[in-house]
Amino acid sequence: MNKCLSATTTFVNNILAKDNNFKILLNTLPDLIWLKDPDGIYLYCNHEFELFFGATEAEIVGKTDFDFVDATLAQFFRDNDLKALNCDKATVNEEWVSYAAIKKNVYLKTTKTPMYSADGKLIGVLGIGHDITHLKETEGNLRFANNQLSKIACTDGLTNIPNRRAFDKHLNQQWNFCKREQVPLALLLIDVDFFKEYNDHYGHIYGDRCLKDLGKLLSNGGYANRPNDFSARFGGEEFAVILSATNLQYAYEIAENIRNDVFNLCLAHEASKVTQLSQKNITVSIGVAAVTPKEKNDELTLLHLADTALYQAKAQGRNISIKQDCQ
Numbered sequence: 001m002n003k004c005l006s007a008t009t010t011f012v013n014n015i016l017a018k019d020n021n022f023k024i025l026l027n028t029l030p031d032l033i034w035l036k037d038p039d040g041i042y043l044y045c046n047h048e049f050e051l052f053f054g055a056t057e058a059e060i061v062g063k064t065d066f067d068f069v070d071a072t073l074a075q076f077f078r079d080n081d082l083k084a085l086n087c088d089k090a091t092v093n094e095e096w097v098s099y100a101a102i103k104k105n106v107y108l109k110t111t112k113t114p115m116y117s118a119d120g121k122l123i124g125v126l127g128i129g130h131d132i133t134h135l136k137e138t139e140g141n142l143r144f145a146n147n148q149l150s151k152i153a154c155t156d157g158l159t160n161i162p163n164r165r166a167f168d169k170h171l172n173q174q175w176n177f178c179k180r181e182q183v184p185l186a187l188l189l190i191d192v193d194f195f196k197e198y199n200d201h202y203g204h205i206y207g208d209r210c211l212k213d214l215g216k217l218l219s220n221g222g223y224a225n226r227p228n229d230f231s232a233r234f235g236g237e238e239f240a241v242i243l244s245a246t247n248l249q250y251a252y253e254i255a256e257n258i259r260n261d262v263f264n265l266c267l268a269h270e271a272s273k274v275t276q277l278s279q280k281n282i283t284v285s286i287g288v289a290a291v292t293p294k295e296k297n298d299e300l301t302l303l304h305l306a307d308t309a310l311y312q313a314k315a316q317g318r319n320i321s322i323k324q325d326c327q
């Protein structure tokens with residue numbers, strides 16, 4: 001032990017020896033407490049710290065972190081000591097540590113503070129490690145719960161596909177994207193034909209099942225499979241598909257694929273009033289629109305056009321797709 005170290009060790013021992021109760025107090029604390037000189041040599045540690053290193057205070061004092069933990073961790077501790085010394089104020093860092101003496105992994109919030117004697121001489125760095133494992137776990141659980149909540153908030157409870165809220169957000173994002181790129185944004189509004197009659201005929205439970213099947217088809221059918229494309233339940237028995245950077249003709253072709261695939265699901269609809277059906281199946285009418293965003297219009301322009309087209313599809317007998325160009 002060098003001369004300087006023995007001087008500071010004496011200083012620390014004097015503090016502790018003056019009042020044995022003080023030592024008892026420090027050993028009773030569940031926090032890890034330690035003191036190192038400016039070179040990183042231990043001057044003192046409490047009982048909790050002894051458990052961490054798996055050595056007694058007498059064995060620890062006079063040694064450095066490099067004698068007890070692997071070089072990477074020891075260097076990490078040393079860097080944090082130097083950080084506190086260099087900025088001459090308390091610094092805080094957090095890390096997972098494993099105890100050597102007992103089976104215990106904890107997430108520590110460690111505060112390191114430069115310590116001075118009464119006459120202003122630097123003694124070293126005082127460290128306090130506080131176990132915040134519980135807090136960390138709670139934080140993780142909260143983050144997980146928040147993610148789940150965000151998912152739930154954007155998912156339709158019945159069909160398990162994105163809901164109207166998610167649709168509105170995505171439409172706005174893609175509108176802005178297409179405005180920047182000056183490419184058309186296409187929208188398909190898909191409405192089940194004579195669904196009231198379906199519910200009346202088969203009951204709401206079967207009505208729900210039918211909507212779930214349609215939701216599954218829209219999300220798995222490969223119609224909106226480019227990264228910016230999107231399908232959602234728009235509300236009630238209405239669905240929507242957003243096709244980014246897509247012209248009206250291509251969007252219309254996708255709509256016709258969807259319309260045919262819905263028919264080919266062969267969901268029986270005995271009460272359908274759609275005429276000229278080879279089979280009384282569930283059918284949909286689709287309004288298609290595409291708009292290249294300009295300053296003077298917004299996403300409501302696109303919604304309005306698709307809605308008008310859907311209205312026309314219903315008026316023209318249903319089970320068709322109608323496309324509506326921007327004037």
Ligand SMILES: Nc1nc2c(ncn2[C@@H]2O[C@H](COP(=O)(O)OP(=O)(O)OP(=O)(O)O)[C@@H](O)[C@H]2O)c(=O)[nH]1
Nearest residue numbers: 191192193194195196197199204207208236237314
């Ligand atoms: N089972 C079930 N039915 C729903 C749900 N949401 C809306 N509906 C029903 O969808 C039906 C929509 O009826 P209408 O708006 O008259 O439309 P329609 O009967 O499909 O007629 P057209 O659209 O003109 O072909 C209503 O009977 C609603 O109760 C749902 O989540 N589950």
